Structures are given as structure tokens and as C-alpha cells.
Amino acid sequence: MTAVDGRGVPSARWTDITDPQGILRALGGLRERRPHRAWDVVVAVDPDPGMAVWHDTAVEFTELLRRSRVFRRVDRRRLGPLPPGGPSCGRLTLVVTDGNAPGWRTGDRSRTLHQWAGAGALAVVHLLPHHAWPETGVPTWPLSLRSAGPGAPNRGHGTRPGQVGLGAPEEGGPYLPVPVLELAPRGVESWVRLVTAARGTWTRLPLTFATPHPEAPPPAHRDRGPGERVAAFRRSVTPDVLGLATLLAATPLAVSLIRRVLTRLRPEARIVDFTQLLTHRLIHPRTGPSPADGPPLAYDFAPGVRGELLAAGRTEDLRQVVGLVGEALGRSAHRLWQVPELLAGRELSGPLGRDAEARAWAEPQIAVLHALSGPHAAQARALEQLTAAPGTPAVRTSAPPPSHLRKQEDLVNQPSKQPRTDVPSGAPPQPERRGRSTPAVWGHVPPRNPNFTGREELLDALHRRLRKEKATAVLPNALHGMGGVGKSMLAVEYVYRHLGDYDVVWWISAERTAQIALSLVELAPQLGLEAGSDAS
Numbered sequence: 001m002t003a004v005d006g007r008g009v010p011s012a013r014w015t016d017i018t019d020p021q022g023i024l025r026a027l028g029g030l031r032e033r034r035p036h037r038a039w040d041v042v043v044a045v046d047p048d049p050g051m052a053v054w055h056d057t058a059v060e061f062t063e064l065l066r067r068s069r070v071f072r073r074v075d076r077r078r079l080g081p082l083p084p085g086g087p088s089c090g091r092l093t094l095v096v097t098d099g100n101a102p103g104w105r106t107g108d109r110s111r112t113l114h115q116w117a118g119a120g121a122l123a124v125v126h127l128l129p130h131h132a133w134p135e136t137g138v139p140t141w142p143l144s145l146r147s148a149g150p151g152a153p154n155r156g157h158g159t160r161p162g163q164v165g166l167g168a169p170e171e172g173g174p175y176l177p178v179p180v181l182e183l184a185p186r187g188v189e190s191w192v193r194l195v196t197a198a199r200g201t202w203t204r205l206p207l208t209f210a211t212p213h214p215e216a217p218p219p220a221h222r223d224r225g226p227g228e229r230v231a232a233f234r235r236s237v238t239p240d241v242l243g244l245a246t247l248l249a250a251t252p253l254a255v256s257l258i259r260r261v262l263t264r265l266r267p268e269a270r271i272v273d274f275t276q277l278l279t280h281r282l283i284h285p286r287t288g289p290s291p292a293d294g295p296p297l298a299y300d301f302a303p304g305v306r307g308e309l310l311a312a313g314r315t316e317d318l319r320q321v322v323g324l325v326g327e328a329l330g331r332s333a334h335r336l337w338q339v340p341e342l343l344a345g346r347e348l349s350g351p352l353g354r355d356a357e358a359r360a361w362a363e364p365q366i367a368v369l370h371a372l373s374g375p376h377a378a379q380a381r382a383l384e385q386l387t388a389a390p391g392t393p394a395v396r397t398s399a400p401p402p403s404h405l406r407k408q409e410d411l412v413n414q415p416s417k418q419p420r421t422d423v424p425s426g427a428p429p430q431p432e433r434r435g436r437s438t439p440a441v442w443g444h445v446p447p448r449n450p451n452f453t454g455r456e457e458l459l460d461a462l463h464r465r466l467r468k469e470k471a472t473a474v475l476p477n478a479l480h481g482m483g484g485v486g487k488s489m490l491a492v493e494y495v496y497r498h499l500g501d502y503d504v505v506w507w508i509s510a511e512r513t514a515q516i517a518l519s520l521v522e523l524a525p526q527l528g529l530e531a532g533s534d535a536s
Helices: 020-033 049-067 102-106 108-119 130-135 185-196 226-236 239-248 255-265 271-279 305-310 315-329 339-343 356-372 376-387 456-469 487-497 513-526
Strands: 002-004 010-014 039-045 071-078 091-097 121-126 141-146 176-182 202-210 283-285 299-301 441-443 504-506
Touching (some): 020 049, 020 185, 049 091, 049 255, 049 271, 049 283, 102 108, 108 121, 108 176, 108 202, 121 185, 130 271, 130 513, 141 513, 176 185, 185 202, 239 255, 239 305, 239 315, 255 315, 271 283, 299 356, 305 356, 315 339, 315 356, 339 356, 356 376, 504 513
Parallel strands (some): 039 071, 091 121, 441 504
Antiparallel strands (some): 002 010, 141 202, 176 202
């Protein structure tokens, strides 16, 4: 989305900061609580190449810190080893990340955080919403933190002894607690309370723990093929995010082109929606030389994933994306983006090249041509041969999709007024959603079962009762039945069918009493409520 700065003026930046005025008000608490204290702050940005799409957000956040006028000095730098001299009690450090870098899972980032947290006041600003954190490499626990004093280094803070038992490290030893904040007024307010708190004051907020000796990461999961990977993605995300992914499968993944396609075709989409492709490993960061006549590509799809996504796209959408990319590149990059010419029935106007950069630009064009099929399939094969590395046979960059996902002229897997053709025979079409595209608060909902069929009468009855009562409660709308008959699956299917009807959707597992309490504690800050200090 396009940024609006602290003065309410539209900015040319592309950021996910939705309430800059609220962040400025929250930062003002530093002056109100400690009027005579001079603060310096360092914004340390995660250096992973996958953070390319967040560049404008990091810049905008830094500008908000400066505009607040509560800091003596504001610096922005790449996160790395602690510099000579390091921070002190007069310097605060905010690490900006989306938690998707491999270093968060391997422990490299934990070692770096431990250096900074031992020398000064450190917090992590997580760019994803709270409900998405478990999918990233930054584990968090909702705990109470005992302050060591205003602006004190993290090594002096402590946790409440009785509340650790949720998998968090015990107090003491090599682990240092590090607060984790959402980039929103509520997250900034909790950080301000901690930074200005008197010694011994308790503040409740999400924590991660940094250690100089992280445990070895668990063995890597079996690498799934493109069909299995995309099927898991479909089950885990909303229809809007799935539609966004399908559009981007036809796009060369330069940040400027990602922005153009999303702002023009999905103006309600946010950067966090795009990063779900990173979280689910459909795409990965890309580094390498930039073409002389086009923008650098920041990301690549995993092999075969473009084809799997585009097999369920609509011809109209694919052609729109092709046109938008061509419009953005202009004639100066005509050599790189020749698919509009091919769709118009003309021949290639010149060679793309056989280096890695040329092949990366050819991949989305080949995938689009294969998806459109018919006379364009031969064009796709010709383009594959022209861009194959010297001395190697041409390798199809878009694996043929499974038979149930074969391209048809208007096959859809995202909301549309056209009927779906990828559902089992006899299944009714999905109802068209109205209102907001997704709930404002969403958390812990299990993945949707793509093979769910039947039970329409039960779903309709549940929907009528909920609409009649105008509120969701546990007991009046309980689903009764023996174990294993599908009560949870029915509830999950109802949630995904009616995403746009609710502001809050929060799944609470009731297998253990402690799980219920923990889920409610996690929900409280999402609703703007303060959990009690004795909550566990």
C-alpha cells in the first residue's frame, strides 16, 4: 500500500505502516514519562535479501522516529556484529525484520541479538502481524518482563519464575529476553512502557530469547514437489492471498513490478500478504547482477511453482499482468519482456540471452505461455530452447500441472463471479463473500481441507443461527457429536466460507485447560486489551 506520512500526506513509498499518527503518539510517551532523558536510537535492519520488499517500510519507520522529536539521534544501519563501543544505557536498538531469513532458524541471528542485548536496550520490530509470527523463525512467548531500569540493557531484565513452562527458556544461563513488537501503535506503546519503566516494574509483552550458543536446527523436511507445495499453500492461506500469488506467478519478481501489479490489480493487498509466499517457501530471495535495461529481480519462484499456480488462474488476469509489466518496463526493456509480442502473434524481436539473468526473465513468460496453452505452447518451448544454458538441453521451467489443475479458459481458484470448475462434481459453488476481504483479527485457524464436500445443510443451519443471534458464543452454537465425526472440520470449513462476515476469527484449542488460557492471553492484545500480570 502507498504510505501516508505523519502529516497525513501521501508518500511515494510502498509500506505497510497503516497508522503513522498513532505511532507518533505512542513515541511521544517517551517524552511524557522521562522528560529529562536524552535517547539515541539505532534502527538495525535485517540484511537478508528477502527483506528487499520491506525497504520503504524500514525507511518510513526511521523517518517517523526522527519526526517524533523525542530522540537526540536516529541512525539506520544493517544488522550485523556489535560495533566497537557498542550501545549504552543512553542508546536504544530496534531490529526490523520479517523473521523469514534462514539465519533466524539456524541461530545466526540469535547470536547477533545476544551481542546487542548484552550491551544495550534491544527490541525486535516484527513486520508481520502477530498471528503470523509462529510461521517465521522468531519464536515468541507472552510473558511478563521485570525491568532493570529505564533504558537498561536486556541482560538486567528478568521473567516471572512461575509463568515459564510454555517452552520458553528458564531465567538465567546464556539466554537473554528480547521484546518483540508489532509495527503498530499498540506494539510501540508496550516498548515505550518497558524502556521508561522504573527498576522492578513488570511489563507484559511477547518475548523471544537470544543465546550465543543456539541449538542445532531440526533436520530439514523432505523437499516437496511443486504440486504438493502449492496444495499446502492453498490450504493455509485466504482466497485473496491465493489470488495474489497467482497474479505474481505471471510477474518477474522485481520489487517495482510486484508493487505495480499489486497496487493496480489488488489495491487492498499489503506487503505482508506477499511475504506469505516467502514464509511458505514458494519463492526465495535472489541475488545477482542487474540487467542493463531493466530492474533487478529480487525473488524467484521455486521450480515448477509458477506453473502450478497459473494452471488455476484466469486468462483475463494473466493478460492484464502481461500488459502491466510491459507498461512498467517501457520500450527500453523491450528485449527482456517479449511475451506481449508473442501473444499478439508476432515473432521474437531479438534474443533474450542464455545467461542466468536472461533465463530468470524468461521463466514467467514461459510459464504464462504454457498456462495459456493452445498455439502458445509451441512459443513456450521455443523460448525455453532459446534461453537454455549453452551445452545443456532445455529444461521446462514450469512443470506440467496435475490433471485436476489443467488450464481451462476461465478456471478460477480465487473469488470470482464465474463458477468454479476445480471442485468435485456435484458440489455447490462457494458463496460470494461480501464486506471486508479478511477478518481484522485472525489466528490459529487450522488449514482448510481442499477435499471437503457435503454437509451443506449443517453449514447453512450454523450460518442462520449465527446471523440470527448477531454474535458468536461457544455454548449456544456448539457442535455436538462423537469424536472423529468431523466437528472441527465443519467449523473450519464454515470459517473459510464466511471470512468476510466477521471482524475477529480466533481458534482456541480446548484439549487442555492451559491451552485455553494461553490462547485468550494471546488474543487480548489483538483486541486492544491488557492481559493481567498473573495471566498464564
